[in-house]
Amino acid sequence: MSDQKLCEFHGESLKPMMVPLLYGTPIMNDAFKALIEARETLFPNANSHFLGGCHLGSSGPETEALVCLQCREAEEEWAESTGLPTEPDIGGFFIAG
Numbered sequence: 001m002s003d004q005k006l007c008e009f010h011g012e013s014l015k016p017m018m019v020p021l022l023y024g025t026p027i028m029n030d031a032f033k034a035l036i037e038a039r040e041t042l043f044p045n046a047n048s049h050f051l052g053g054c055h056l057g058s059s060g061p062e063t064e065a066l067v068c069l070q071c072r073e074a075e076e077e078w079a080e081s082t083g084l085p086t087e088p089d090i091g092g093f094f095i096a097g
C-alpha cells in the first residue's frame, strides 16, 4: 500500500512542504473570491498557505501540506496574469460590542 498522493490535475506526486498558516478572518472581497475559484479550477494543490481560522496558538505559524509544484507554477502564472494576490486580506478579529 502506497501513501503517495498524486495531483488530480497534473498527475504529479505531491510533496510534503511547510506552508504558512494565516490566522484571522479573510476578507471576502472580489480578489479572494477569484482566488478561491481559481484554486478549485486551476491549481487545487498549490497549497501556498493554510487558513488557520481564529484559533490563535493552537499550532505553530507553519503547517505541513502536500504540494504539487505544477500547481504552484499555475498559481504564479494566474497571479501574474490577473495581478491578484495569492493570499487573502486578513481582516483580523471581530470584536464584539
Ligand SMILES: [Zn+2]
Residues within 6 Å of the ligand: 007, 008, 009, 010, 011, 012, 043, 044, 045, 068, 069, 070, 071, 072
Ligand atoms: Zn497540480
